[in-house]
Amino acid sequence: MISELDGKFSIKVYPSAHLSVSYVGMITKTISVKGKSFLNITLTKTLEEVVVVGYGTQKWVNLTGVISTVSSKEFIDRSASTATHML
Numbered sequence: 798m799i800s801e802l803d804g805k806f807s808i809k810v811y812p813s814a815h816l817s818v819s820y821v822g823m824i825t826k827t828i829s830v831k832g833k834s835f836l837n838i839t840l841t842k843t844l845e846e847v848v849v850v851g852y853g854t855q856k857w858v859n860l861t862g863v864i865s866t867v868s869s870k871e872f873i874d875r876s877a878s879t880a881t882h883m884l
Contacts, residue, residue, distance in 0.1 A: 812830070812832075813830075814830050815828065818838050823841065
């Protein structure tokens with residue numbers, strides 16, 4: 798499931814269910830819904846740096862290969878039909 802832009806979501810579950818909430822760069826949290834009809838969930842950042850790559854995510858320490866950072870400033874004067882062609 799994916800939340801709305803502000804993080805809100807609605808889901809129907811069994812009364813004894815446990816929800817697992819995760820996001821890239823955050824510590825996964827598992828929460829029991831027993832006896833609750835509303836949850837306020839806050840995720841905590843991980844201590845490890847995470848790099849998002851084209852085929853998933855990698856911890857910074859496990860990353861091999863060449864990494865480059867491209868900002869939007871570098872795309873302003875380029876004419877291409879897709880972002881992939883710009884790269």
